[in-house]
Amino acid sequence: MYLELQQRLLARVHEILKSTYDIELASIAIEQPPDLKMGEYALPVAFELARKLRKAPKVIATELAAALSASLGPDQGLDQGFASFEVAGAGYINVRVARDKAASQLAAGDNSSARETGLHVLVEHTSINPNKAAHIGHLRNAILGDTFVRILRAAGQKVDVQNYIDNTGVQVADVVVGFLHLEGKSLPEIRTLISEKEAEGDQAREQRFDYLCWDVYARVSQWYTSGTEEENKQRKALRYATLHEIEAGGNETAEVAELISTAVLRRHLETMLRLDITYDFLPRESEILHLKFWDLAFEQLKQTGVLYFETEGKNKGCWVMTRPDAKVVEEGTADEDAKVIVRSNGTVTYVGKDIAYHLWKFGLLGRDFGYKPFFTYPDHECWISTEHGVEPHPHFGGAQAIYNVIDSRQSDPQANVIQALRGMGHTAEADRYTHFSYEMVALTPRCAVELGYTIAEEDLVRPYIEVSGRKGFGVKADDLIDKLIAATRKETDTRQPERAESERQKIAEQIAIGALRYFMLKFTRGTVIAFDFKDALSFEGETGPYVQYAIVRIRNIFRKAETTPEQVLADFAKLDASSSLNDADEIWAIWLRSAKRSAILDQCIATSEPAYIARHVFQLAQEFNNFYHRHHILTEEDPAKKALLLATAAIALRELVTVLSWLGIESPEAM
Structure with a gap:
């Protein structure tokens, strides 16, 4: 609602400037005053016009304020969403909204953020090499990507989610080398091992196949450099010979790679599902190679x-x-x-294959994948690429805009792809190509010790410790999630002993997942994160549990009041709340922040920064908690004031639950 009022205000200012001064500005700045006593918006446009009109800013502001005030009547350009326009300082125009009208609209549910744009967007995220278990760094990618998908969908955009699988890369080749040459296993033995691991179902995590691959990958990485100079040379040669066999396909080594990468991929999808992260399509590099995507792209690039x-x-x-x-x-x-x-030996670089892939993403390649179902979610099927697919099938290319959630180390290759698109004449597509970059996730020394790692004394005073899967020092994603759930379950058992075991487990999972997701989202993408269990799980400060607890607190109010938020808001929408809200800036601040949903959503999309949503929901929880401690809602004797207090709690609850869901965080009933 806040954004809609702002747009109406700016449109009217443009009309007045044209009719009064015959001036058209490309854009007009609008600010928020530092104090609600000054209003909800501030217009500094008079300062920009001063030189053009040869008038003092305050004179121009006075003229504009008068014209805006004259627009408040029926059919005069602005409806009664605004209360007044006042000149302030040397030429600002402070704008006050009609709080009673705004509150009634919010109470009635007029705060929708969805606007059907018709824009077809493709978001690629996660993209873990299918050679070992997912780790904590992968979680930041997946959580950022999944949250941005939710934000785009909340804004009315049609979004397809892709998880690119590099099943022919050197990391997969390393694990193949490990199984074939270090473990000495044959193709049938590897097939049997995978079948046995999958048949065991809910076995201990350390017995899972992706965990086994984690250890094999670390061992083979060390093996490449642990022999004599000649031995290491031969081992590296074996590595690249294996890689070439995998890329070529149609041989036993490639079949081993297919078995291993597919089994690990299934585990990755199961891990991400624990965080309610799902995908629509899994394009694989093997099909990009075998369906000759590069050949078509090469000709276009030369032409x-x-x-x-x-x-x-x-x-x-x-x-x-x-x-x-x-x-x-x-x-x-x-x-x-x-x-x-293309190197002198005829091999194509990573960037070359990526150019071909992105031509397909934008529907510019002239060729498509084959598709087959791969992983079934409760509400949709996830498809995977293949050379010869099934019919009928969905189509996932031809997007109008793309976002690639890839860490900042890939900035140069991403820029190369954009440069190639521009060079080919696909300027509009290049403009709608966003590298959604982010920095790494590390551990605080305290967290590393809690996880059982031996930390050198000099490292204990460092701000963070980097993880490395290749060196075997890292946190597997499932281990991290398990540890968080175990910690929250212990606390839940203490606080909610009367609840059934299944309820306590669900609450523990909601808090743990909320803590993890919020921790990964509250930092801007360009910030290195040092993960810490204590910080993430705290009920104080900017954390997921803090926001969730505000929701639980509000729900308890309505249980004790023996009413529902929906009923309270329905009744309040019919009341005249102007007098009480006009004199209660602290209460109005909660309504106003709740009204900013669309504005915050647009800001997140324009900057590709989910941290703004995280900050918004935290500040609202903080404002509600301050409000809660100042007002005795349930014992308030004045019926009108009690109705306002309950409605304020209901508005905060609705906003917190809605926006928290955009972060992929559930709202527990109890904590």
């Missing part, structure tokens, strides 16, 4: 002049990308800094 064949310098014999911003070099001199897309 549009994006690639050229280098005949001189260090890149001689390579196909390199034309750099529009490269410094001018003398004729016949090679551009040594040009990006290599």
Whole structure:
């Protein structure tokens, strides 16, 4: 509602500027006053107009305020959503909304954020190499991506969720080397091992196949460098020979890679489902290779002049990308800094394959994957790419906008893909290509010790300790989730002993998952996170449990009042609340923050930053808790004031539950 009022206000200001001064501004700034006593909006437009009109800003502000005030009547340009327009300072216009009208609209449910845009968006996130169990760093990617999907859908956009699977990469090759050469297992033995692990169902996590692969991967990484110089050379040669066999396909090594990567992928999907993270499509690199996506992209890149064949310098014999911003070099001199897309031995770089993949994403490649069902969720089927798919099937390419949730270390390759799209003439698509980057997740020393790691004394004073799956130092995602649930279950058992075991388990899971997701979301994407159990699970400060507890507190109010939030709001919408709200800035602040849902949503999408939503919901919980401690809601004797207090609690509850769901966090009934 706040955003809708703001848009109406700005539209009217544009009309007045045109009719009064014959001036059209591309945009008009609007601010929020530092104190609600000054109003809900502040317009500094008079300062911008002062030079053009050769008038003092305060004179212009006075003229505009008068014109805006004249617009408040029926059919005069602004409805009764606004109360007054006042000149302040040297030329600001402070705008007050009609609190009674705004409150009635909010109480009646007029705070919708969904606006059917018709925009088809593709979000790619998670994209874990299918060679071992998921770890804590992968959780930040998946939680950021899943939350942004929820935000886009809340804004009315059609979103497909993709999880890119690099099943032919060097990490998978390393695990294949480990099973075939360190473990000495054959293809039939690996197939049997996977079948046995999957048949065991809910076995101890350390017995799962993805956990076994974690250990094999760490061992083989050390094996490559643990022998003599000649032995290490031979082992590395074996690594790349294995990689080439996997990429080529149609051989026993490739079949082993397919078995291992598929089994690990299923475990990854199960892990993410614990966080209520789901996917629509799993495109695999094996199909990008075998369906010759690159061949089609290569021809387009050559035809549009994006690639050229280098005949001189260090890149001689390579196909390199034309750099529009490269410094001018003398004729016949090679551009040594040009990006290599096809090496002199004919192999395609990662960026080349990624260009082909993104042409498909935008529907510009001229070829599609085959599709087959792979993983069934409660409400939809997740499909996976294949060479020869089933019919009928959905289609997941041809998006109008894409977001790639990929860590900041991939900024250069992502920029290369965007550059290629622009060079090919796909400017609109390049403009709608967003690299949704983020920084790494580490551990606080305290957290590392809690997880059982031996930490050197000098590392205990560091702000964080980096994790490394290759070195075997890391936190498996499922272990982290289990530990969080165990901690919250212990607390829940103490606080809610009368509840059934299943209820206590559900509450513990809701709190644990909420704590984890909120911790990953409250930091801006460019911040390195040092995860800590105590910080994440705290009921004080900016945490998921703090927000959840505010919801539980409000629900307890309505249980004791023997009414429902819905009934309270329905009754309140019919009342005249102007007098009580006009004199209660602290209470109005809760209503106003709740009204900003659409504005915060738009801000998140415009900046690709979910942290704004996390901050919004925390501040609302904080404001409600302050309100709760100042007002005795249930014992208030004045019926009108009690109705306002209950309605304020109901508005806060509705907003907290709604926005928390955008973060993928459930609202427990008790804690």
